[in-house]
Amino acid sequence: MNDIRTTCPYCGVGCGVIASPEGIVRGDPAHPANAGRLCSKGSAIADTLGHDGRLLKPSVAGRDADWDEALDLIAERFRRIIAEHGPESIAFYASGQFLTEDYYVANKLMKGFIGSANIDTNSRLCMASSVAGHVRAFGEDVVPGIYEDWDEADLVVLVGGNTAWCHPVLYQRLVAARARRGTRVVVIDPRRTATCEIADLHLPLAAGTDVALFDGLLVNMAERGGFDMGFVDRHTSGIAGALEAAGCSAGDIERVASITRLAQADIATFYDWFLGTERTTTIFSQGVNQSSAGTDKVNAIINCHLATGRIGRPGMGPFSITGQPNAMGGREVGGLANQLAAHMSFDRPADIDRVGRFWNALSIAQRPGLKAVEMFDAMLDGGIKAIWIMATNPAASMPRTDRVRQALERCPFVVVSDCWDTDTTARAHVVLPAASWGEKEGTVTNSERRISRQRPFRDPPGEARADWWMLTEVARRMGWSDAFPYRSPADIFREHAALSAFENDGRRVFDIGALADITDEAYRTLEPVRWPLPAGDNDPANGRLFGDGIFPTEDGRARFVPTRYRPPVAAPDRKRPFVLNTGRVRDQWHTMTRTGRVPRLMSHQDEPYLDLHPRDAVRLGLAPGDLVRIETAHGTAVLRARPNEGQKPGEVFAPMHWTDRFGSSGPVDRLVTAAVDPVSGQPELKATPARLAPVPTLWRGLLLSQTDEIPRDDFYCSRIPVGTSHAFEMRGWSPLPDAGALSAWARDRLGGAPDADLLDARRGIYRFARFVGGRLQSCLFVTQRANWPLPDRASIAPLIGKILDEETRDTLFAVDESACMAPPKRSRTVCSCFSVSVAEIEKAIAAGRLSTVAEIGATLRCGTSCGSCIPELEEILRDARVAA
Ligand code: SF4
Numbered sequence: 001m002n003d004i005r006t007t008c009p010y011c012g013v014g015c016g017v018i019a020s021p022e023g024i025v026r027g028d029p030a031h032p033a034n035a036g037r038l039c040s041k042g043s044a045i046a047d048t049l050g051h052d053g054r055l056l057k058p059s060v061a062g063r064d065a066d067w068d069e070a071l072d073l074i075a076e077r078f079r080r081i082i083a084e085h086g087p088e089s090i091a092f093y094a095s096g097q098f099l100t101e102d103y104y105v106a107n108k109l110m111k112g113f114i115g116s117a118n119i120d121t122n123s124r125l126c127m128a129s130s131v132a133g134h135v136r137a138f139g140e141d142v143v144p145g146i147y148e149d150w151d152e153a154d155l156v157v158l159v160g161g162n163t164a165w166c167h168p169v170l171y172q173r174l175v176a177a178r179a180r181r182g183t184r185v186v187v188i189d190p191r192r193t194a195t196c197e198i199a200d201l202h203l204p205l206a207a208g209t210d211v212a213l214f215d216g217l218l219v220n221m222a223e224r225g226g227f228d229m230g231f232v233d234r235h236t237s238g239i240a241g242a243l244e245a246a247g248c249s250a251g252d253i254e255r256v257a258s259i260t261r262l263a264q265a266d267i268a269t270f271y272d273w274f275l276g277t278e279r280t281t282t283i284f285s286q287g288v289n290q291s292s293a294g295t296d297k298v299n300a301i302i303n304c305h306l307a308t309g310r311i312g313r314p315g316m317g318p319f320s321i322t323g324q325p326n327a328m329g330g331r332e333v334g335g336l337a338n339q340l341a342a343h344m345s346f347d348r349p350a351d352i353d354r355v356g357r358f359w360n361a362l363s364i365a366q367r368p369g370l371k372a373v374e375m376f377d378a379m380l381d382g383g384i385k386a387i388w389i390m391a392t393n394p395a396a397s398m399p400r401t402d403r404v405r406q407a408l409e410r411c412p413f414v415v416v417s418d419c420w421d422t423d424t425t426a427r428a429h430v431v432l433p434a435a436s437w438g439e440k441e442g443t444v445t446n447s448e449r450r451i452s453r454q455r456p457f458r459d460p461p462g463e464a465r466a467d468w469w470m471l472t473e474v475a476r477r478m479g480w481s482d483a484f485p486y487r488s489p490a491d492i493f494r495e496h497a498a499l500s501a502f503e504n505d506g507r508r509v510f511d512i513g514a515l516a517d518i519t520d521e522a523y524r525t526l527e528p529v530r531w532p533l534p535a536g537d538n539d540p541a542n543g544r545l546f547g548d549g550i551f552p553t554e555d556g557r558a559r560f561v562p563t564r565y566r567p568p569v570a571a572p573d574r575k576r577p578f579v580l581n582t583g584r585v586r587d588q589w590h591t592m593t594r595t596g597r598v599p600r601l602m603s604h605q606d607e608p609y610l611d612l613h614p615r616d617a618v619r620l621g622l623a624p625g626d627l628v629r630i631e632t633a634h635g636t637a638v639l640r641a642r643p644n645e646g647q648k649p650g651e652v653f654a655p656m657h658w659t660d661r662f663g664s665s666g667p668v669d670r671l672v673t674a675a676v677d678p679v680s681g682q683p684e685l686k687a688t689p690a691r692l693a694p695v696p697t698l699w700r701g702l703l704l705s706q707t708d709e710i711p712r713d714d715f716y717c718s719r720i721p722v723g724t725s726h727a728f729e730m731r732g733w734s735p736l737p738d739a740g741a742l743s744a745w746a747r748d749r750l751g752g753a754p755d756a757d758l759l760d761a762r763r764g765i766y767r768f769a770r771f772v773g774g775r776l777q778s779c780l781f782v783t784q785r786a787n788w789p790l791p792d793r794a795s796i797a798p799l800i801g802k803i804l805d806e807e808t809r810d811t812l813f814a815v816d817e818s819a820c821m822a823p824p825k826r827s828r829t830v831c832s833c834f835s836v837s838v839a840e841i842e843k844a845i846a847a848g849r850l851s852t853v854a855e856i857g858a859t860l861r862c863g864t865s866c867g868s869c870i871p872e873l874e875e876i877l878r879d880a881r882v883a884a
Helices: 067-085 100-114 128-138 148-152 168-181 194-198 210-223 229-235 239-249 253-260 264-276 294-307 327-333 349-359 372-381 401-410 467-477 489-501 520-524 614-620 739-750 793-799 806-812 838-848 853-860 870-883
Strands: 004-007 016-019 025-027 090-094 119-121 155-159 184-188 201-203 280-284 317-320 386-390 413-418 430-433 442-445 450-454 578-583 609-612 627-632 635-643 651-655 688-695 699-705 715-722 725-732 756-760 765-772 775-783 829-831
Touching (some): 067 090, 067 386, 067 430, 067 467, 090 100, 090 372, 100 327, 100 442, 100 467, 100 489, 119 372, 128 294, 148 317, 155 264, 168 194, 168 870, 184 194, 194 870, 201 264, 210 264, 229 294, 239 294, 280 294, 294 317, 327 442, 327 489, 349 489, 372 401, 442 489, 578 627, 609 627, 614 635, 614 688, 699 793, 715 793, 725 793, 739 756, 739 775, 765 806, 775 793, 793 806, 829 838, 829 870, 853 870
Parallel strands (some): 090 119, 090 386, 155 280, 184 201, 413 430, 578 651
Antiparallel strands (some): 016 025, 578 688, 627 635, 715 725
């Protein structure tokens, strides 16, 4: 088999990758999204290809089953529940990880044939507010810009996103453009993140106040004659209403400053730059979308671009950038509960009729279905009797996770299709093993509307099958064989493309009719293409949209949307004075089902943490690494405190990735409010009131084991894969058992009675080891002494599973700090490609008087591969300069 060109499974940048039959993955130089570049996650895809932990067979009620039994059962239960309770008692919850073909079949089955629109997706948590904002302003969910705008802008405004970590390849593209043409960069984000390393201006606004900032910009530009009235008059409607609302909402700079808590001078600078720079691109992401005012934030941004006519031309426009690899493809097929298909709408009866006729679906849904938060609420209330969850892990990723888990436990019939066991499969009645990246085929669409192929380069393990196949089989078993005749993803893609063109006549921008008759061979070799691609137009010269000022609304005009600032739904108070923000880290993806298996990706941020401002840390008596309990109205978690100057006082940040499978506190989303945006239904994941309290540590422990099961008890524990085994960092706030009972306590952690131990109660040092068949199975080190180092996990991990000679065995129990296990102080890894730590970089800077990233790269190699660590290298250099 030759090298296969496919697409990265992670973020919405949509980078092309080349996979070799030997499992080597590299960037695709011919792919327009990345031109060969990959970030740290993309570079490590090959390390995630193991079949370890994969689901290999269907299971029913916890026992293995064959496909026929599982699919028959699903079809039969769905049929019965529909007959007894109606079609709205069934729900599908899908994923931005789905390929477009999977999504198309799921949406058609639910909306066209089951007859309910209760299909939603985890994209609801990601970019539903952008969808709603685009529809309100443009009449259709369309991202007008293309990635070249990042290269050609003179001013780039990054709002609500840590681009350096979350969309690293595009960030590097911006860095290159900035070096070439001096692009000015404004970062609008409550936190000072790695992205701020290239910011000419950072506006750390108070959480959730973006609408006031952009409403103020609109008012400011109006007062200074900054509108392009020719464009406004010819191509838009509603400017007066938007201006009036913006005036009430924000008014002058002084008022904007009082709401956003920004310096007036900084606001004035931003407004001057925006007003004075024709080529301005405003790029927004989760900080805008994941908010109870998310849709208004999107429209406040779009209003400023419409007022200046800066849309659809080189280097200018509002640019929503998606989190997931195929959030855009899901939007195209109508994967959200309030969408129909192919950008048609439940708001227009003619659209419902059109889709129904195209599908020959007599019972097509007539109204929008339940959005994600409503869907799980309805399950808890008993309205949803059956759900099929596909390629996502809501038991870890939905807000108020505990409530979602309760809902799943109460639901009479839960089907989950996934590649791995997850927190959600653990609550399913039927589990279906899904083919994974590299095994399945179809298409994905990235943030600039570019459709790329995902191609298989190896067989699925066991009995794992493609999602579109499972859905098709269930549809056939429910009696709809004629409507689901698909033999391959190419069949589905052709139908999807034909629907986009069906009775379109230029009314809907999403039209890929040119691909409706694509042959199997042409589909196999399809090059990345950007839509629209109507029949007969195979080579559009310009991928930007709306440059002609014509929009897909009834009157062809874009609509200004009145927006008014309103604070986040739940405000901090005396009881919960902090605001919890959640988000991503550089090297992890979603709930870590894939990236959490890769030790080198874990080494960048190895434990869950809570960032807080150093002044807040001092006030609470917290030093770096101390345990802190965070409590919200929805739950509590104990995390490691990380004082961080980039954090605003009163606001804290926790990564969203860690789940029960990696940490004792479980998913941080269990703490998060489920208040939603009234238009988009997207939950507020970035502003939950919280209380903090230090948790005194009475003992520390390190467990190394071959098993990945987290010890459950009343202490902090975090799992870190190291080599082929697992390290568990433990911290206790309750006293250890008496020395006499310690062996029994250790047995529960070791997975069996220890065969050897050292109990030094006088010094508060305890060590245990368990051998099976002469091989070291697990070992546990516990100390009650604050200044006594635990062994270095990296030096012990290679011993797990090995037969140890006497000398090595003795080292497990050596209490002399100078023995081989006495560790150097562990330092966080910055460069995961070459495993270079902060300490090594600082040492090299000091010893070699290095003053540039290039010099560090030449000395240590960090920053010379994927480049994802470059912003952190800049930060370390800056800190070193300050220290000097
Ligand atoms: Fe994948 Fe990284 Fe590209 Fe995103 S930026 S698509 S994670 S390689």
